[in-house]
Amino acid sequence: MLSERTRLRMSERLRQRGICDERVLTAMSQVPRHLFVDEALASRAYDDVSLPIGHGQTISQPFTVARMTELLITGRTPGRILEIGTGCGYQSAVLLQTGAEVYSIERLGVLLEKARRNLRAARLIHARLLHGDGHAGLPETAPFDGIIMTCAASTVPALLLEQLAENGRMIMPLGEQEQHLLLLEKTKSGIRQTRLDPVKFVPLLPGRI
Numbered sequence: 001m002l003s004e005r006t007r008l009r010m011s012e013r014l015r016q017r018g019i020c021d022e023r024v025l026t027a028m029s030q031v032p033r034h035l036f037v038d039e040a041l042a043s044r045a046y047d048d049v050s051l052p053i054g055h056g057q058t059i060s061q062p063f064t065v066a067r068m069t070e071l072l073i074t075g076r077t078p079g080r081i082l083e084i085g086t087g088c089g090y091q092s093a094v095l096l097q098t099g100a101e102v103y104s105i106e107r108l109g110v111l112l113e114k115a116r117r118n119l120r121a122a123r124l125i126h127a128r129l130l131h132g133d134g135h136a137g138l139p140e141t142a143p144f145d146g147i148i149m150t151c152a153a154s155t156v157p158a159l160l161l162e163q164l165a166e167n168g169r170m171i172m173p174l175g176e177q178e179q180h181l182l183l184l185e186k187t188k189s190g191i192r193q194t195r196l197d198p199v200k201f202v203p204l205l206p207g208r209i
């Protein structure tokens with residue numbers, strides 16, 4: 001139930017639903033999602049559902065993780081990626097597995113520690129995990145080739161957009177009750193915005209605790 005075969009089947013279902021970047025499909029078939037959720041939920045880890053990760057937060061369904069990863073890296077090398085909302089570390093793990101250099105910020109200290117343990121258990125130790133308020137981004141490490149927010153904001157955080165490299169891409173859930181994915185691409189002539197799939201994410205909140 002928790003084997004590589006189960007993950008390969010999940011990856012095949014993602015392909016049928018339209019994910020086509022092989023690096024994303026391979027990463028999804030390699031990262032042991034069951035290590036990122038509580039043991040009691042492990043048997044559901046490879047179903048296409050979002051799951052609770054404690055402290056009122058959730059891990060997105062595998063399709064959404066794959067879709068956002070694909071939007072971020074398709075047609076390019078992943079490069080340096082900033083994630084806002086580390087949660088249990090699963091999205092970071094998938095990004096690492098595609099070859100990205102991952103920086104991830106989480107406001108809840110307890111969740112960040114959990115993510116560290118989960119990533120270590122999955123033998124993925126190269127993510128830089130930081131305790132802080134993601135609104136500010138990470139100016140000392142910018143620019144980023146990609147920025148991914150895994151919590152929803154009602155407006156695009158301006159400081160994050162500033163930290164995007166030219167030709168960089170940012171993907172985020174935008175909205176409150178009604179949300180959709182927004183893809184932002186920084187070009188020489190400005191920011192191109194594309195409104196995509198309806199989604200449901202936990203909110204981006206201020207401060208760190």
Ligand code: SAH
Binds near residue numbers: 084087090111203204
């Ligand atoms: N990507 C995560 C899913 C995280 S859920 C995973 O794969 O598990 C969204 C996370 O965003 C929550 O853990 C929440 O605490 C965090 N978050 C909300 N507001 C934040 C902020 N301002 N800065 C950093 N993290 C934030």
